[in-house]
Amino acid sequence: MNDIEKISKELNNLPEGWIVMLETSPEKMLEVSLSTIKFLSDEKNYIGIIVSASRPQKNLIQLYEQKNIDTKKILVLDCISKSQSLDLEEASNVLYLESVSSLTNISLAITASIQRIPGNKFVFIDSINSMLIHNKPEVFAQFIHGILTKLRIVGVNGLLISLENETNKEIHAEIAQLCDRIVKI
Amino acid sequence: MDEKKKKQDNIFDMAKIKAEIENRLKGTDETLEQKTQQTHETLHEAKKAKKFVLTGISGFDELFENGIPKGSNILVAGGAGSGKTIFCLQTLWYHISRGEKCFYMSFEESEKRLLEHMEDFGWNPEKLLASGNFKIKRYLPSDIHYVSEKGSDNAMFAKEEDSQLLQLEPITLEEGYNPDFVVIDSLTAIASAFMGKEGSYRFYAERLFRFFENMGSTNYFITETGQMPETFSQTGVEEFLADGVIVLYNIKRENMRERAIEVLKMRGTKHQERIVAMKISEKGMVVYPKQEIFGEIKTK
Numbered sequence: 001m002n003d004i005e006k007i008s009k010e011l012n013n014l015p016e017g018w019i020v021m022l023e024t025s026p027e028k029m030l031e032v033s034l035s036t037i038k039f040l041s042d043e044k045n046y047i048g049i050i051v052s053a054s055r056p057q058k059n060l061i062q063l064y065e066q067k068n069i070d071t072k073k074i075l076v077l078d079c080i081s082k083s084q085s086l087d088l089e090e091a092s093n094v095l096y097l098e099s100v101s102s103l104t105n106i107s108l109a110i111t112a113s114i115q116r117i118p119g120n121k122f123v124f125i126d127s128i129n130s131m132l133i134h135n136k137p138e139v140f141a142q143f144i145h146g147i148l149t150k151l152r153i154v155g156v157n158g159l160l161i162s163l164e165n166e167t168n169k170e171i172h173a174e175i176a177q178l179c180d181r182i183v184k185i
Numbered sequence: 186m187d188e189k190k191k192k193q194d195n196i197f198d199m200a201k202i203k204a205e206i207e208n209r210l211k212g213t214d215e216t217l218e219q220k221t222q223q224t225h226e227t228l229h230e231a232k233k234a235k236k237f238v239l240t241g242i243s244g245f246d247e248l249f250e251n252g253i254p255k256g257s258n259i260l261v262a263g264g265a266g267s268g269k270t271i272f273c274l275q276t277l278w279y280h281i282s283r284g285e286k287c288f289y290m291s292f293e294e295s296e297k298r299l300l301e302h303m304e305d306f307g308w309n310p311e312k313l314l315a316s317g318n319f320k321i322k323r324y325l326p327s328d329i330h331y332v333s334e335k336g337s338d339n340a341m342f343a344k345e346e347d348s349q350l351l352q353l354e355p356i357t358l359e360e361g362y363n364p365d366f367v368v369i370d371s372l373t374a375i376a377s378a379f380m381g382k383e384g385s386y387r388f389y390a391e392r393l394f395r396f397f398e399n400m401g402s403t404n405y406f407i408t409e410t411g412q413m414p415e416t417f418s419q420t421g422v423e424e425f426l427a428d429g430v431i432v433l434y435n436i437k438r439e440n441m442r443e444r445a446i447e448v449l450k451m452r453g454t455k456h457q458e459r460i461v462a463m464k465i466s467e468k469g470m471v472v473y474p475k476q477e478i479f480g481e482i483k484t485k
Binding site: 072073075083092093094095098099101102103104105107108109111112113116117134135136139142143146 | 199200202203205206207209210438439440441443445462473476477478479480
């Protein structure tokens, strides 16, 4: 069974409103992210709300297109480009947020997105480790607890990705207790 | 393509949704604005009868069970750039637009600057002034009528000292003018006129609070604090004199600043006891009553 088969099996076995954390190595992280988004978008027909703390929108969309992911079904909450003073390319599927440390704004954007986007959807936090570079662990724990609780209440699927053995232990435990599954790839 | 997928593709317009989300984040969401407006129109009549007032600030009034009790003296506290003046001007704009008399007493910024702030948010200050319901006046420390409870020893202005001074009100307002809402901007500026005479300032502040209480208007007293205040006024005594304390925050975290607001105290009504997110948009202040703030905010 390859990686995406393992992930899809896990996700297919969970009832709607699942929250799953993928743990992987730095080498596999990008491929795991792309394959999972493609599976959720193509096979499950979900709309993806991607909270990107790792890559700017421009790069992300290119990667999605190379992977034949339908970018019309993706909304990127880009937490990188604005803070790095990159060119903010106007696109219908991107919202530029101030920075990775602007947690309140990220939370507001996620809330507004899940309220406005119709149908089945998932929120993908990419990645725990990138967000922890820019935020104090205890503050981030408060944020992620709030987001995951919100997703749980409204029944929206949540996907998080983190580097195996590289995440602050307390944060890992905090997130793990809120997830239905931890999938190690 | 199966039927479910076809249906989802047809109803989905990401550009439109993105615009709606952006407007929501900027506080310029028309749906939100209309909803707030409708809620306020409905609540306004109900509150009026029950002697409560609203601020008209999107999301802020939802922090209260009933609104602000009419006739309250309220401290509006916060650090530099936290939005105190905007909060007050926006409240006045809401009330003037509803035919109420509002008065802005500035001991700091000029009338011109304050009107420019209002213009920036599209509140049409000229029209408000022309309606006769809005007055804005800059005061000088010499407009403060002060006499100490002990007599002339601590009197601030020696030339004005005489027994009749005790009969004077702490501040001069136009005779017969009874505004519904007053902003005093700021207690910090007034306190600066009492440099080295803290006891005298306390006595004056008490008289000032009583003066406005007797007038029956609802009053905002602006106070300048640090960004993470432990006390919310110059001497701390104002917090006890006031019926309510509203605190505005401009919090620095990592390399960012985030805005927040809190109702610390409000006598006579139930209110949410938490610090929530706030933004200043091109149309004014927007409060997100359900959005908590992440990070360290230490208050007493």
